[in-house]
Amino acid sequence: MPSLLGSISLVLTVMFLAYMTFILIPYVRHKKESPGDPRRFEWHIFIPCRDEAAVIATTIARQRDRFPDAHLWVIDDDSDDDTSAIIQAHADADPHVHLVQRRRPLARTGKGDALNSAYAALNSWLPDDADRDRVIVTVVDADGEMAANALAAVAADDCFGDPVVGAAQITVWMKNRDDRMPYPERGRLANAFARYLIRMQDVEFRTVILAMQSLRSRTGTVGLGGNGQFTRLSVLDRIGEGYGAPWHGALLEDYELGLHVILAGYENRQVHETYVAQEALPSLRRLLAQRTRWSQGNIQCVKYIREIVGSRHFDSSGVLECLYYLFLPFLQIVGLVVILLTLVFQGVTIVTDPAALAGVVDHAWAFVALGMIFGIGPFAIWGVLYKLRCEPGSTWLQAVGWGVGLVFFVQYILISVTRAMARVALGRNGWAKTRRNAEVHVAGPVSVDV
CATH class of the missing domain: 3.90.550.10 (Spore Coat Polysaccharide Biosynthesis Protein SpsA; Chain A)
Incomplete structure (x- = not known):
């Protein structure tokens, strides 16, 4: 099972990085x-x-x-x-x-x-x-x-x-x-x-x-x-x-x-x-x-x-x-399941074999490096492009902050796609209006049909 999860994770990572590359190139090359x-x-x-x-x-x-x-x-x-x-x-x-x-x-x-x-x-x-x-x-x-x-x-x-x-x-x-x-x-x-x-x-x-x-x-x-x-x-x-x-x-x-x-x-x-x-x-x-x-x-x-x-x-x-776009919610669910199962198997391995913890610690630098390259890098680049294309008066420190901030922001996908799948499974297709910001200040928190 761990090897299968690793293979699925690799395929999803390659697909994600390829897609990010495919959208980045025409965005940068766009002509006026x-x-x-x-x-x-x-x-x-x-x-x-x-x-x-x-x-x-x-x-x-x-x-x-x-x-x-x-x-x-x-x-x-x-x-x-x-x-x-x-x-x-x-x-x-x-x-x-x-x-x-x-x-x-x-x-x-x-x-x-x-x-x-x-x-x-x-x-x-x-x-x-x-x-x-x-x-x-x-x-x-x-x-x-x-x-x-x-x-x-x-x-x-x-x-x-x-x-x-x-x-x-x-x-x-x-x-x-x-x-x-x-x-x-x-x-x-x-x-x-x-x-x-x-x-x-x-x-x-x-x-x-x-x-x-x-x-x-x-x-x-x-x-x-x-x-x-x-x-x-x-x-x-x-x-x-x-x-x-x-x-x-x-x-x-x-x-x-x-x-x-x-x-x-x-x-x-x-x-x-x-x-x-x-x-x-x-x-x-x-x-x-x-x-x-x-x-x-x-x-x-x-x-x-x-x-x-x-x-x-x-x-x-x-x-x-x-x-790719239409199946993306399903791929995101698969990715979430792979992450959770990987954490479970890793935790079980450490509990049953304490020596395995030492191996994890020894290779921690590799996990950090991979996380920086594949987890942060593909999002951090957008902070730089946002500064260059949209906010030229901003500082490079702000650009880095926006890029890193995007890494955390996009995690909403894990919650939204899970809730969407649940709504589809339950046959719930209605939706309450999202209040405007001015309304919230007057009327208080919005109630949402979820």
Whole structure:
């Protein structure tokens, strides 16, 4: 058994290091993109809301200021607070703001259903002779802040200027990454830990996740995110014709949509030269709930493997990338089991043969060296790249700290994927909304359906 565990551990380590290398190279080699003319397209921004009174007025005002020609379709998913009234007030004063009202029992059935309701409302509003290839639908979170150059960036000739491109995803930043007091009512230690969580989420999205997208740009499998995604209306039409509706029921409905765009014969693009900013979560509990939902949504998308493998729109590299990503939660569970069993066998060996402890001590330097190379090194490099690419004014000491901090931060995966597997096994697919940071200060800790 120990030899088998060692072999499995070696295979998983090689796969992990190979993948980290594959995403690192295109990320480092990425070339600057040129913007296009957003006037070539019509822009419609979907903003799904559920109890978003704390942030939605600011979001509407900011989008209207930065993108005066765009229409906002703000979906109230039967909120219990003043969200609907706030949206309606803006809609009454501005013809570019539209309230899409949902009511229970048809409401609160998932983000995909909420977006589909906005899609239906947009279809009813558009004239029959609208050029649906030129209509671009954008999805932004209720707290999302798109950069002022976002529409120009995705209007580029190699993005929506190319008719084969059906969807695009822009980079995600954490807008509260420099917040010094995430919890003003709490002590210094709690705020330090909250700042650490916030910064690590910014590092993760702007390096590791963006690097994954850089690899996918090469394999033709760029994924869409829930914030800052753009899709041609004609492509949404085609997906709806094939699957009944553009968005579907997976908890990772954004990645699911990206797969459908490719299966429909179009390409996705990752756009680096602009961003959408969102709130990072300063709470470990809320972070674990969010990442558990993502892992569960990933598992739900495994059902598309047969379509991916059988589609002529995915080449061999694209199939391999999708298979690795979709099976990643299962590989992570296997890795966790291997680690636990290895520790158990090592402990039993030491208890039954005390002399074995001396051997472990003698080779401790080797374990430490291997841990530094394979355990810390692949993550520490992202702290350096984050400094060079994202925070050039930071110190090298900060860069090292961010890299080492990422080593500990990513351990959330062990908890989130385990909880996701348990939820799948128990058939629990519902999910409670993750509260905004402003709501938590007012209402206290969030309750999560886990």
